[in-house]
Amino acid sequence: MSKFEKVVVIEDDEFLLEYMCVVLNLHNYDVVGFAHKPNDKEFEKEKSELAIIDIFLPNGNGLEIAQEIRARDPDQKIILTSADQHTLHFLGESLADAVLPKPFTGQQLMKVVQQLEA
Secondary structure (H helix, E strand, O other), X not given: OOOOOEEXXXXXXXXXXXXXXXXXXXXXXXXXXXXXOOOHHHHHHOOOOEEEEEOEEOOEEHHHHHHHHHHHOOOOEEEEEEOXXXXXXXXXXXXXXXXXXXXXXXXXXXXXXXXXXX
């Protein structure tokens, strides 16, 4: 059994969202994916131990979502993703437990997730 029983993935690229969900499912994670910024009701319903969040979303900012998660649950783990390496490392590292630059492979995704479980 995985340490993270539920993982929330927030990614507006539907292909990448599906890919991450499949990879995590293959490793026995219960995954809920959102192609948009979830509202408070959705967040409450889908409580998770890990959130993987794209920084740039059409209806929200992943950095703001990370701040909201930290305010609700300081113990929840957060991975931020982006193709913008500068923003990811300059701002993401201060808000997240890990950062994952795009593009990435399923193996790279799992390596970061498993490091957070250790």
